[in-house]
Amino acid sequence: MKKKIVLSVNAGSSSVKVSVYDVEFSQAPVQIAEAQISGLTSPPPTLKYVKDGKLVVKAKKVDDEIKDQRDAFTLLLETLIDDEDFPQIKSKEDVGIVCHRIVHGDDYTKPQLISNETYHHLENLNDLAPLHNANSLGIVQLCIRALPTANNVACFDSQFHSSIPEHIRTYPINRDIARSNHLRKYGFHGISYAFITRSAAKFLGKKPEKLNLIALHLGSGASACAIKAGKSWDTSMGLTPLAGLPGATRSGSVDPSLVFHYASDVGKLSPASTKELHISRAEEILNKESGWKALTGTTDFGKITSAAFSSDDSDHEVMKLAFDLFVDRICGFIGSYYVSLRGQVDALVFAGGIGEKSSQLRAAVVDQISCLGFEIDEEINNKKDIKNVVEEVGKKGGLDKPRVLVVQTDEQFEMARACAEDAEFW
Numbered sequence: 001m002k003k004k005i006v007l008s009v010n011a012g013s014s015s016v017k018v019s020v021y022d023v024e025f026s027q028a029p030v031q032i033a034e035a036q037i038s039g040l041t042s043p044p045p046t047l048k049y050v051k052d053g054k055l056v057v058k059a060k061k062v063d064d065e066i067k068d069q070r071d072a073f074t075l076l077l078e079t080l081i082d083d084e085d086f087p088q089i090k091s092k093e094d095v096g097i098v099c100h101r102i103v104h105g106d107d108y109t110k111p112q113l114i115s116n117e118t119y120h121h122l123e124n125l126n127d128l129a130p131l132h133n134a135n136s137l138g139i140v141q142l143c144i145r146a147l148p149t150a151n152n153v154a155c156f157d158s159q160f161h162s163s164i165p166e167h168i169r170t171y172p173i174n175r176d177i178a179r180s181n182h183l184r185k186y187g188f189h190g191i192s193y194a195f196i197t198r199s200a201a202k203f204l205g206k207k208p209e210k211l212n213l214i215a216l217h218l219g220s221g222a223s224a225c226a227i228k229a230g231k232s233w234d235t236s237m238g239l240t241p242l243a244g245l246p247g248a249t250r251s252g253s254v255d256p257s258l259v260f261h262y263a264s265d266v267g268k269l270s271p272a273s274t275k276e277l278h279i280s281r282a283e284e285i286l287n288k289e290s291g292w293k294a295l296t297g298t299t300d301f302g303k304i305t306s307a308a309f310s311s312d313d314s315d316h317e318v319m320k321l322a323f324d325l326f327v328d329r330i331c332g333f334i335g336s337y338y339v340s341l342r343g344q345v346d347a348l349v350f351a352g353g354i355g356e357k358s359s360q361l362r363a364a365v366v367d368q369i370s371c372l373g374f375e376i377d378e379e380i381n382n383k384k385d386i387k388n389v390v391e392e393v394g395k396k397g398g399l400d401k402p403r404v405l406v407v408q409t410d411e412q413f414e415m416a417r418a419c420a421e422d423a424e425f426w
Helices: 069-082 116-123 133-146 159-163 175-180 190-204 258-262 281-288 291-296 301-308 316-340 352-357 359-368 411-420
Strands: 004-011 016-023 030-038 046-051 054-061 095-102 151-156 213-218 222-228 231-235 347-351 390-392 403-407
Touching: 004 069, 004 133, 004 411, 016 069, 016 411, 030 069, 030 411, 046 069, 069 133, 095 133, 095 411, 116 133, 133 151, 151 190, 151 411, 159 190, 159 231, 190 213, 190 222, 190 231, 190 347, 190 390, 190 403, 190 411, 213 316, 213 352, 222 316, 231 316, 258 281, 291 301, 291 316, 301 316, 301 352, 301 359, 316 359, 347 352, 347 359, 352 359, 352 403, 359 403
Parallel strands: 004 095, 095 151, 213 347, 347 403
Antiparallel strands: 004 016, 016 030, 030 046, 046 054, 213 222, 222 231, 390 403
16 A cells, blocks of 8 residues: 555644644554644634644744634645645645544544544534534534545544443443433543553553553643553543543533532523534533633643742732642542552553643642652653653652653544554555
8 A cells, every 4th residue: 555645633622733644554654744723712823833843833823814623724734735845745635544533432442434424423422522523523524525535534532441341431320311312431532542551551661451550631621541451441531521630621520510509590501502512501611611710710730830839929829729629639530540450550641731741740749649659750850841752750669669651642643543554544
């Protein structure tokens, strides 16, 4: 099979990223470019373009007409095609495969070639992942029209968690209603956890099927995952990404009755609802009006951390509260997963924007769980940059001492790798 150009598309709530790979069947993808538009929810949006590892465009303000994810993807595609010094994509026909990150994939256990049937099935799941699925499917629809010769592939954030045992994924509600409405724990950030599992196994010199991890994907959306024998055993997110750890605008797990005491209109549809997407005020409050934004006024965890560690800062008290709250919730899941894995844990892994960048958070978490045998190496942990895909920030000990790692997760690469290994997409 000849080489193909593969686009990995990741549409978030406020950004769209397209990574371009030169891919040979069953071989590791080679990244040749990346373009991203950020700031869709806080205009003006900006463009970043990297080619062959070199920065071509940095934080360039783009046209005010870029209103949503579809507009952003169209501009990113034009940026790649119009670049005369980028011969790999001279026209739309040069793109062979487009893989899309789809947050909620219901019962799909592997990436799917997108057909009309697949598309409509995913469309019915929009209400379960209101911040992401609708945005991603809008780009899928655009790609089907704009790139008619390319195969479109859906890679699901929930597919990694299809191995979660029934007694863990089941909610204690009427089973008939649960089955008919697909109500169970699904879990998310699975593309990231798949990358983390392979990368940590390679670093530790173990086969994935012999590896037990507690992994933390900590960013504006945050989750934890217990990985047993290389497969998901439990995870903090549930039916939707709302459950589990708090995030930039998400509450995380709270008493289910809280929202009814919070506001009187929670059962009504949000004004942000559309004909295709129905969001209640309750979902809007807990998904978009909670988390760090509600508690501190900012979604920037870097600012929260800085103020939390500066007693002179006017916002020190509330920022320290938010920081301590996050550490507490994270450690709660680590403790639970440590017991669930019966103490057989090879490593604790930090990933995601906060996990990779916040040495203070890593130190605070590891200090609180030191009773489980984890120990941070302060000198290594406080290094400014994590440069390698996997780096150790814990103190090394005997064979039984659990390790502490940081993994620079790469969902784009993981999607391209999955496409490279499946002959159906070629």
